Amino acid sequence: xxxxxxxxxxxxxxxxxxxxxxxxxxxxxxxxxxxxxxxxxxxxxxxxxxxxxxxxxxxxxxxxxxxxxxxxxxxxxxxxxxxxxxxxxxxxxxxxxxxxxxxxxxxxxxxxxxxxxxxxxxxxxxxxxxxxxxxxxxxxxxxxxxxxxxxxxxxxxxxxxxxxxxxxxxxxxxxxxxxxxxxxxxxxxxxxxxxxxxxxxxxxxxxxxxxxxxxxxxxxxxxxxxxxxxxxxxxxxxxxxxxxxxxxxxxxxxxxxxxxxxxxxxxxxxxxxxxxxxxxxxxxxxxxxxxxxxxxxxxxxxxxxxxxxxxxxxxxxxxxxxxxxxxxxxxxxxxxxxxxxxxxxxxxxxxxxxxxxxxxxxxxxxxxxxxxxxxxxxxxxxxxxxxxxxxxxxxxxxxxxxxxxxxxxxxxxxxxxxxxxxxxxxxxxxxxxxxxxxxxxxxxxxxxxxxxxxxxxxxxxxxxxxxxxxxxxxxxxxxxxxxxxxxxxxxx
Numbered sequence: 399x400x401x402x403x404x405x406x407x408x409x410x411x412x413x414x415x416x417x418x419x420x421x422x423x424x425x426x427x428x429x430x431x432x433x434x435x436x437x438x439x440x441x442x443x444x445x446x447x448x449x450x451x452x453x454x455x456x457x458x459x460x461x462x463x464x465x466x467x468x469x470x471x472x473x474x475x476x477x478x479x480x481x482x483x484x485x486x487x488x489x490x491x492x493x494x495x496x497x498x499x500x501x502x503x504x505x506x507x508x509x510x511x512x513x514x515x516x517x518x519x520x521x522x523x524x525x526x527x528x529x530x531x532x533x534x535x536x537x538x539x540x541x542x543x544x545x546x547x548x549x550x551x552x553x554x555x556x557x558x559x560x561x562x563x564x565x566x567x568x569x570x571x572x573x574x575x576x577x578x579x580x581x582x583x584x585x586x587x588x589x590x591x592x593x594x595x596x597x598x599x600x601x602x603x604x605x606x607x608x609x610x611x612x613x614x615x616x617x618x619x620x621x622x623x624x625x626x627x628x629x630x631x632x633x634x635x636x637x638x639x640x641x642x643x644x645x646x647x648x649x650x651x652x653x654x655x656x657x658x659x660x661x662x663x664x665x666x667x668x669x670x671x672x673x674x675x676x677x678x679x680x681x682x683x684x685x686x687x688x689x690x691x692x693x694x695x696x697x698x699x700x701x702x703x704x705x706x707x708x709x710x711x712x713x714x715x716x717x718x719x720x721x722x723x724x725x726x727x728x729x730x731x732x733x734x735x736x737x738x739x740x741x742x743x744x745x746x747x748x749x750x751x752x753x754x755x756x757x758x759x760x761x762x763x764x765x766x767x768x769x770x771x772x773x774x775x776x777x778x779x780x781x782x783x784x785x786x787x788x789x790x791x792x793x794x795x796x797x798x799x800x801x802x803x804x805x806x807x808x809x810x811x812x813x814x815x816x817x818x819x820x821x822x823x824x825x826x827x828x829x830x831x832x833x834x835x836x837x838x839x840x841x842x843x844x845x846x847x848x849x850x851x852x853x854x855x856x857x858x859x860x861x862x863x864x865x866x867x868x869x870x871x872x873x874x875x876x877x878x879x880x881x882x883x884x885x886x887x888x889x890x
Contacts, residue, residue, distance in 0.1 A: 399438070400428035400474070411469045414457045416847055417763050421463035423450070430474045432494075432551065432559070432627045438470065439625075440557030440581065442876045450878055451621040453526030454498070456519040458766075459845025461530075461620055461881050470625070472496035472523055481509045481633055489633040490548055495525025495626045502631065511633035514540035514670075517841075518747065525626040531601050531618030533841045535701075535746075538801035539670035542599065542841075544617045551628035552616050555872035556581045560624065567612040575612055587870045589615070590863040592856060597770045598802045599840040602852055603882070604864050615867070620843055621878045623871045637703040641712060642733040642742050646680075646694040646726040653696050654777060656723040657800055660700060661773075665719075668712070672801030673699040673746065676784075679795040682752045687745060691729045698800070699746060709734075749797060753808060762811040765820040767827055770804035771836035782830050783807045786823060792816065804840040828854060849884045861887050 402408055403425030412421035427449075429435040442449065450464040452471045462469075475494040478501060483489045489511050493502055500520035506513045516534040517527060526532075528550065533542040540546070549563045558579040569575055573589040590606040604623075605614045616623055647653040653674075659665070660672055675683070675697045684690040704712045720727050733739040757764055771779050780796070787794040787809060798805035807827070811817035828838055828851050838844075838851040853861050865887040869875070879885055 399430065399434045402426050402428070408469070410455065411452050411471065412463060414453075414455045414460060414462050416458050416460040416463070416845070418460035418463050418846065420465065422466055423464040423469050424466075426452070426469040426471055428471050428474050432475065432553070435470070435475070435625065435627055436553050436557045436559055438557075439553055439555060439876065442555075442557075443874050448876055448879060450881075451529075451625055453523045453529075454521055456522045457526070457530070457845060458842045459847045461843065461845035461878070463846065465846075465880050467879065472525055472625075475525075475627060476501075478502060478505050481506060481511050487635050490630045491633055492628065492630050493524050494628050495523060495528075497524045498522070499524055499527055506631075506633050507636060510636060512636045513546065513631055513633055515543045515546055516671075518750075524629065524631070528617055528626045528629055529619065529621045530843045531605075533599055533601070533799075533802075535671040535673055535799065537599055537799065537841075538666075538672050539703075542601070544605070544614060546632045547613065547617060547629055548632050549630035550613055550616060550626055552624040553627050554579065554582065554624045555874065555876040558582055559627075562613045562616070563630075564611055564613050569608075569610050569612070571609075573608070573610075585870060587867065590860075590867060592860040592863055595837045595855075596772045596835055597804070597837050597840065598773075599770045599799070599804050600837045601841050601843050602837050602839040602848075603844070603856060603860070604867055618843075620845065620882045622868055622882050624877070638705040639703070639709055639734075640739060641702040641704055641709065641716070642700075642739045643702075643716070644697055644699045644731040644742060644745070645720055646691055646697045646729050647724070648693060648695055648726060649724065650695050652724045653698060656698055656719065656725060659719050659723065660698070661801065665715070668703050669700055669801070670703055671699070671701040672799070674797060674800035674805055675699070675749070676796040678793075679749055679797045682756070682795065683745065683749055685752060686748060689729075689731075691726060694726060694729075699742070700801075749795070753795065753810065757810060760810070760812050762813065762817050765809040765811070765817070765824050767807040767824070767831075768804075768839045768842045769827065769831035769836050770799075770802060770840035771831055771834045773803045775834035775836070776800075776803035779803075779831060779834055779836070780805065783827065786826070790819060790823065792820060799840075802840070844882045846880050849882065852882070853884065 448467040450467045452462040472495045476496040477494040479492040481489040481491045516536040517532040558581045577585045733742045793810040809820040
């Protein structure tokens, strides 16, 4: 076990990408084996220690930032095993929680397999992606991380090692679970008693549904119920070929019609990503990519899986759909080979970098949304975002996962006054999304920054359900206090 408490070594554990500046810790533990991790938690109560679990610092909600507790870093637990084939088209790969997503995806691809979850940030720990049920662009076809996990090894707050395979522990007809554990003893509890939103992406609070699998309670629990030490990831065969395309439109109504066509069930099965860029986003990108047309109101980026035999027919159908929606076909960007697709992916990921460069000159932080709504309500939320920002004269961009009715609005303040106005407006965006049946967080989670909005979504009774589960599995409140469940609900 490595332990560090000098300020030079621990400074990096007091920050992530949330811009939260209030972190402090007595020191950081670096367990090198799962047994060491378990022992650390077994001794927590006797040593009067509480812990914040640290991912790799890529989160946006302050989840890894300690507020006086010790830190457990997962970076030494980074083993990645070889894929194990279980059928003609499926395999699994056993990895430890501190393995980098980038390394996991590279290893799978080198062996001819494909791990579908695709968060934008590739330097995150795989355990963090499970703890946060991460998603990304490919969620349109493949869903979030939850759908690709067949087993987890989770270290519970009192040090018990719980080995959970999917299907091995299901809630009974009354929603009850029962665990017999060496340290904690027999634990019986009922799943959270609330309903989930009707959105295709959701990452806010503990998962719950009739007959649910216990593994799904831990996935997305943001490290508040246990530490993901190891997992079996489900792999599929690499797609034979990909069509990538960026399609520009002069009219937003045409763009939304094209999005609806892409999502038609007869066509959508082969589409794995549908992304959106508004006019302002494209304006930022035009600084680096002068080929972006100046007379566009927005663009749709998508990826379609195909095969050499089907590619020509898929392209013909695509061009028909583009023409039927008045797309700027002659200006659009089609990528059929790996090199061109890499350039197009770089285009997509350049936007946040350009925005951060602009913000650094203003010396202000952006206000960013992460709400999603049911498909039927998406245009209403989008128009509400845009009209509100126009009325206030803000600099803003809207981009993201239109295929899942989930886009990010970034308001880019030019001075402290605009920042305060934008922060106040954010509350109205939360209220609007919730009124439309949406979620306060589709992919980035709750952490420390969005707890009050979680209360808005689930109300006091729902938060008390989360607190009930938390206190049953973590009776001494050892893990990640301050994340997800507001601490005041854990005091009674």
